[in-house]
Amino acid sequence: MPSVPWLEVLFVFLFSGVLPSHPLQEVHVSRETIGKISAASKMMQCSAAVDILFLIDGSHSVGKGSFERSKHFAIMVCDALDINPERVRVGAIQFSSAPHLEFPLDSFSSQQEVKAKIKRMVFKGGRTETGLALKYLLRRGFPGGRNASVPQILIVITDGRSQGHVAVPTKQLKERGVTIFAVGVRFPRWEELHRLASEPREQHVLMAEQVEDATNGLLSTLSKSAVCTVASPDCKVQPHPCERKTLETVRELVGSVLCWRGSRRSDAVLAALCPFSSWKRVFITHPATCYRTTCPDPCDSQPCQNGGTCVPEGLDRYHCLCPPAFGVGANCAPKLSVECRIDVLFLLASSAGTTPEGFLRAKAFVKRFVQASLSEDSRARVGVARYSGELAVAVPVGEYQDVPDLLRSLDGVPFSGGATLTGSALRRAAELGFGSAARTGQDRPRRVLVLLTESPSQDEVAGPARHARARELLLLAVGTEAVRAELEELTGSPERVLVYAGPQDLFRRVPELREKLCSRPQPGCRTQSLDLLFMLDASASVGPENFAQMQSFVRSCMLQFEVNPDVTQVGLVVYGSQVQTAFGLDAHLTRAAVLRAMSQAPYLGGAGSAGTALLHVYDKVMTVQRGARPGVPKAVVVLTGGMGTEDAAVPVQKLRNNGISVLVVGVGPVLREALRRLAGPRDALIHVATYADLRYHQDTLIHWICGEAKRPVSLCKPSPCLHEGTCVLQNGSYRCECQDGWQGPHCGNRKWGSGSACGAWQGGGGQGPSDLLSPRDSAEVRV
Numbered sequence: 204m205p206s207v208p209w210l211e212v213l214f215v216f217l218f219s220g221v222l223p224s225h226p227l228q229e230v231h232v233s234r235e236t237i238g239k240i241s242a243a244s245k246m247m248q249c250s251a252a253v254d255i256l257f258l259i260d261g262s263h264s265v266g267k268g269s270f271e272r273s274k275h276f277a278i279m280v281c282d283a284l285d286i287n288p289e290r291v292r293v294g295a296i297q298f299s300s301a302p303h304l305e306f307p308l309d310s311f312s313s314q315q316e317v318k319a320k321i322k323r324m325v326f327k328g329g330r331t332e333t334g335l336a337l338k339y340l341l342r343r344g345f346p347g348g349r350n351a352s353v354p355q356i357l358i359v360i361t362d363g364r365s366q367g368h369v370a371v372p373t374k375q376l377k378e379r380g381v382t383i384f385a386v387g388v389r390f391p392r393w394e395e396l397h398r399l400a401s402e403p404r405e406q407h408v409l410m411a412e413q414v415e416d417a418t419n420g421l422l423s424t425l426s427k428s429a430v431c432t433v434a435s436p437d438c439k440v441q442p443h444p445c446e447r448k449t450l451e452t453v454r455e456l457v458g459s460v461l462c463w464r465g466s467r468r469s470d471a472v473l474a475a476l477c478p479f480s481s482w483k484r485v486f487i488t489h490p491a492t493c494y495r496t497t498c499p500d501p502c503d504s505q506p507c508q509n510g511g512t513c514v515p516e517g518l519d520r521y522h523c524l525c526p527p528a529f530g531v532g533a534n535c536a537p538k539l540s541v542e543c544r545i546d547v548l549f550l551l552a553s554s555a556g557t558t559p560e561g562f563l564r565a566k567a568f569v570k571r572f573v574q575a576s577l578s579e580d581s582r583a584r585v586g587v588a589r590y591s592g593e594l595a596v597a598v599p600v601g602e603y604q605d606v607p608d609l610l611r612s613l614d615g616v617p618f619s620g621g622a623t624l625t626g627s628a629l630r631r632a633a634e635l636g637f638g639s640a641a642r643t644g645q646d647r648p649r650r651v652l653v654l655l656t657e658s659p660s661q662d663e664v665a666g667p668a669r670h671a672r673a674r675e676l677l678l679l680a681v682g683t684e685a686v687r688a689e690l691e692e693l694t695g696s697p698e699r700v701l702v703y704a705g706p707q708d709l710f711r712r713v714p715e716l717r718e719k720l721c722s723r724p725q726p727g728c729r730t731q732s733l734d735l736l737f738m739l740d741a742s743a744s745v746g747p748e749n750f751a752q753m754q755s756f757v758r759s760c761m762l763q764f765e766v767n768p769d770v771t772q773v774g775l776v777v778y779g780s781q782v783q784t785a786f787g788l789d790a791h792l793t794r795a796a797v798l799r800a801m802s803q804a805p806y807l808g809g810a811g812s813a814g815t816a817l818l819h820v821y822d823k824v825m826t827v828q829r830g831a832r833p834g835v836p837k838a839v840v841v842l843t844g845g846m847g848t849e850d851a852a853v854p855v856q857k858l859r860n861n862g863i864s865v866l867v868v869g870v871g872p873v874l875r876e877a878l879r880r881l882a883g884p885r886d887a888l889i890h891v892a893t894y895a896d897l898r899y900h901q902d903t904l905i906h907w908i909c910g911e912a913k914r915p916v917s918l919c920k921p922s923p924c925l926h927e928g929t930c931v932l933q934n935g936s937y938r939c940e941c942q943d944g945w946q947g948p949h950c951g952n953r954k955w956g957s958g959s960a961c962g963a964w965q966g967g968g969g970q971g972p973s974d975l976l977s978p979r980d981s982a983e984v985r986v
Contacts, residue, residue, distance in 0.1 A: 236443075237416075239497040242515060243438060244419035246498065249431040250285040253356060254292050254308050254348040258340075259324070260361035260388065262299040262331040269388040269412075270326045273360040276386065276411040278318050279418045280358070283431065286314045293317045294347055298336035299329030307347025333365035333399075337372035340381075351380060354430060358384045358421070359399055360411055363392035373399050384421055386411045390450035393489050405492045410447070416495070423496040438498035445493035448486040457481050543721035544582040544648040546600045548636040549655065551616075554591035554623040556658030562589075562618045564706055565655040568681070570613055572713050577606050583720075584648070587613060588636055590628030591621035600637050625660035626667040629693070633671035651720055654680040659689055665872070665892045668693045672899060679719055681712060692892055695899035698906065731912035733771045734788050734837040735764070736824060739804065742779040742811030744846035749870075749894040750806045753842050756897040758801050763905050766794040772832070773797045774824055778816035780809025784823065789830030813843060813881070814850030817865075821858055827923035827949065833937065834918045838864045838911045840904065845875040852880045859883060862920025864911040868904065870894055925950045 257277050261270055277295070284291045294308035305324055311317045345355055357376065363385070376383065385396035386409045393408070400407035406424045409417040423440045425431040462477035500521070502513035507523035515521045551565045569587060577583060586600030597616040603609035629652075637650055652671060671678055672695065680690035681701045690700045701716060703709040737757050741750050757775075764771045768789070775785040785804040791797045820839060825831050839858060855865050866887045869878040882888035887907070889900050919930035924939035928950035931938050941950035 235502075236497060238515070239500060240419050240495045241415040242500065243496045243498045244279075244415045244422065245282075246438070247283050247419075247422040247426065247431050247496065248285060249283055249422065249425060250290055251430045252290055252349075252353045253430050254294075254345050254353055255280075255284065255356045255358065256308065256340075256345050256348070257293070257295040257321075258336055258357060258359045258361075259295060259297050259305075260299070260331060260333070260359075261297040261303075261327045261329070263328045264331050264364050265362050265389055267326045269362070272414075273386075273388050273411055274321050274324055276360065276414050276417060277321050277358075279414050280421060281314055281318050281321070283418070283422055284314065286312070286317055288312050292348065294345065295321060295324065296336065296339070296346075297324060297327060298332060298339075299327050300332055301329075302332075302336040302339040303327065304346055308345055309347035330366050331361070331364050332367050333359070333361060333395075334367035334369045334372055337369060337376060341372055341375055341379075354428070355379075355381045356384070356425070356430075357381050358386060360386045360388060361391070361396075361399075362389045363387060363395035363399075365395060369395065370398055377401060383407065384409065384424075386417060386421075387447075388412065393447050393449055406494045408447075408491075416493075419495050420493060423494050426496065438496055440494055440496050442492045442494050445491050447489045447491055449489065450484055451487050452482055452484050454480055454482050545651055545720055546584050546586070546637055546648050547651045547653060547720065548586045548588060548600055548632060549653050550628060550632050550636070551587065551589045552591070552623060552625070552654075552656035552658055553589040553617075553619045553621075554658055555620045556623045557656060559618045561657045564709060566613055566616060567706075568655065568709055568713070570610055571710050572716065573606060573609055573613070575713055576717055577609075582648075585609065586636065587616060588628075588632055589616060589619065590624065590632075591619045592624055594628045594631040594635070595619075596636060622661050623656070623658045624662045625654070625656060625689075625693070626662040626664040629654070629664065630667040630670055633667070633674050633676055649677065650675065651677045651679060653716070654678070654690070654693070655682065656680070656686060656690075657683045659686055664689060664693045668695065669893075669896065679716065681709070681716070691890070695891075695896055696903045697889075698903050731771075731909065732769070732832070732835045733764075733908070733912040734774075734825070734831050734835050735771060735908065736774040736776065736788065736820060736837075736839045738776045738778065738813075738816055738820060738839055738841045740779070740811055740813070740841075740843035740847075741777040741805070741807040742844075742847060743808045744811065745844045747806045747808075749844070752894040752897060754801055754804060756901070757842070758798055759898065760901055760904060761794060761797055761801070764794070766791070766797050768792060772830065774830075775801060775804055776816060776820055776824060777804055777807060778813070778819075779807030779811045781807060782812075782816045782819040783807065784819075787824060787830050811843075811847040812850060813841065813848040814852075814854045817841075817851055817854035817858060821854065821861070821863075825858070825861075825863055825921055827921070828925065831921065833923045834916060836864070836912050836914055836916050837862065837921070838866065838908055840866050840868065840908070841881070842868045843870070843878075845869050845871050845878050848875065848877040848881055851877070855881055855883065861922075862917055864914070866904070866907050866911075868897075868900070870897070923949055 259270070259273050259277065265273070281293060284293060286293055288309070292308040294310070295305040297303045297305055306320050311320065340357070344350060348355065373383065383399055383401045384407050385399040387393070387396055388411045391410070396408050397404050406420070409420045411417055422431045426440065456478055458479045459476040460479045461474060463474045500515040502515045502521050505513065506521065507513045507525070511523040511525045513521050513523055549569050551562065551569070553562050557565075573585060577585065584601035585598070586596065586602070587598040588594055588596045598609065598612050603612060632652055636652065668678060677699075678694045679699050679701070680694050681703070682690050684702055684704070687700060687702050691697045694700055699719065701712045703712055739750065739753050739757070745753070761773065764773070766773055772788040774788040774790070777783050777785055783805065786800045791800055817839075823829060825837055825839070827833060831837060858865055864887070865883070866889070867878055867881045868889045868891060869875065870891045870893065872892055878888060878890075889903055889907075891897055891900055917932070918937040919932055922928075922930045923937070924930045924941070926942055926945045928939040928941045928945065931940055939948065939950050941947070944954050946952050946954050
């Protein structure tokens with residue numbers, strides 16, 4: 204039997220197009236030093252008489268992307284060259300299968316012209332014939348150059364994968380006095396780059412992919428020969444450890460696989476094990492030394508205080524990125540940040556429930572606020588009071604104008620322990636905390652009481668809070684999650700409560716507190732398109748007086764919106780013994796008309812059902828046929844006392860599923876569980892203690908409405924299609940696919956010849972048979 208050679212089974216797996224996620228040349232220095240290398244590359248200048256020729260690889264192995272990066276590197280180098288016929292001349296040759304002169308050295312006399320020409324260079328493709336390009340230079344010299352009368356510098360930008368020999372022409376060019384820089388692109392072969400580069404090779408081999416680093420390295424080497432200089436004599440060229448990587452394909456034995464040999468005779472097959480191999484790409488690391496120029500910068504002296512980060516801007520300028528509690532002033536020093544005219548009284552819980560550690564945290568927070576926010580020119584005056592069973596004003600408002608004196612006084616405020624009577628302290632602070640000679644009218648500054656506590660109150664707080672607000676005090680509170688609900692009730696709004704999770708989180712609340720101290724109510728979203736519906740509980744559980752307060756609250760909110768058919772449309776539904784649309788979305792075209800109609804909304808009495816009212820809104824108000832606009836955000840605000848909401852969870856979810864936002868404003872001393880369910884997963888709920896307190900929640904309500912007005916919407920929610928037509932989104936518009944027997948843009952017209960089609964068709968606009976659509980026709984509507 205003739206012998207048959209073994210058949211080796213070979214499995215080959217190649218990673219194609221793999222790009223490294225890390226640089227192919229990396230200088231092992233700190234991030235600050237990398238920043239200095241980058242900055243120094245922009246401060247170096249070459250003004251000596253020198254001829255610089257770029258020899259740029261335009262072959263297929265480099266590719267168009269790396270060719271563009273090569274051009275970018277050349278342009279970055281040109282930024283440092285004083286291009287002038289008497290000083291620096293620049294030329295460029297692109298090579299692949301053959302060299303191509305892009306422009307000689309004597310073509311352009313300015314930096315802008317050279318850079319523009321390099322940008323216009325077009326990738327040619329072909330083989331990598333580096334040797335031919337070097338021989339071209341040996342025959343013709345530097346095109347347009349000054350021969351050997353000035354230094355000649357050749358910058359070869361290539362991947363080092365030449366298909367010819369480069370050693371001999373490279374040696375001959377060096378013997379003629381040409382200095383050669385070898386700059387790698389893509390996945391370079393460093394061995395060939397080292398053969399191309401002049402001595403010392405470590406200083407003449409670079410990587411174009413790291414543009415600023417490569418530019419620095421090239422200019423650093425030229426500065427040793429006095430060709431280039433740096434702006435400061437303190438700048439120095441220093442060696443740094445670095446490594447270079449090459450992407451190589453290697454073969455790796457994985458294991459063995461069953462194979463066989465045999466002949467044409469069926470009984471002459473012999474099984475055996477054959478090697479199983481794979482090919483993979485790996486990075487080969489080459490340790491090296493990189494020489495780079497670094498310059499001292501103003502951040503070396505660490506001028507930024509209080510943990511600020513220094514960012515250099517040239518040799519002698521810098522700016523500081525400051526921590527949140529400090530301004531953006533020079534060196535992050537404490538500076539004036541609270542620019543409004545206010546009197547602030549910090550009310551610190553000093554009870555046993557707060558603990559001495561919690562009291563010290565509160566004092567530290569006040570001290571951080573004072574350091575970060577006040578100065579000699581500040582228009583804000585600060586006082587501090589502590590409380591447990593009694594109130595004690597430790598630092599009267601405005602007593603200390605000098606910040607160090609105020610801080611020393613804060614250090615002396617003692618912890619007292621005892622009961623946590625927040626309500627009593629709040630009432631006393633409102634009466635005594637701001638002095639007895641308080642000015643009135645426009646001459647009086649805004650007065651703010653800031654409560655800091657970690658312990659729930661042991662007395663009632665709602666009444667004292669109303670008393671404080673009646674004295675025109677703005678109430679803000681800072682506390683832990685455990686007291687959030689109480690603080691929201693006390694301040695009248697979740698927007699006026701700052702909750703922290705730990706000591707460091709507490710200090711991060713300083714900027715937020717500063718912002719709230721000087722914030723004023725902002726107008727509503729006047730330019731946002733919105734379909735807005737108010738649904739008021741007019742049942743007997745509310746009563747006529749409280750219903751009137753609801754009306755007044757809604758009227759006040761409406762002053763913040765621009766009512767017209769192109770911006771905000773407003774509707775009103777009331778419910779009690781029945782559900783009634785007081786006026787639809789498109790009923791009134793001006794704000795004045797809406798305000799009048801709201802005043803005339805009827806009080807109904809009887810037992811109310813929020814679920815029935817929400818279904819009425821879904822079916823008969825928030826529809827395209829009743830004035831709702833496709834593609835416009837839609838919001839429903841429900842104001843209720845909480846009774847009759849047990850059946851509302853399913854209807855409210857039906858509205859939300861149809862793209863309509865729902866906010867519940869629940870009024871009453873106790874928050875009913877049914878209202879929590881009504882709020883939904885996004886917690887769209889505002890809890891108000893009494894109807895008289897509604898006015899303190901106007902900012903929160905308007906903020907929510909404006910937020911909903913900015914949410915993305917679907918043109919098909921709610922569906923504009925009638926008679927069970929299907930809305931289909933298409934290219935920024937929608938179309939209605941109609942059921943059998945219906946047609947028209949919104950499926951609103953009966954189809955000719957179906958049922959009572961004759962009468963319906965004639966009343967639908969007099970379309971003739973030629974206008975009919977197919978049984979499942981669709982009409983596209985652009986919005």
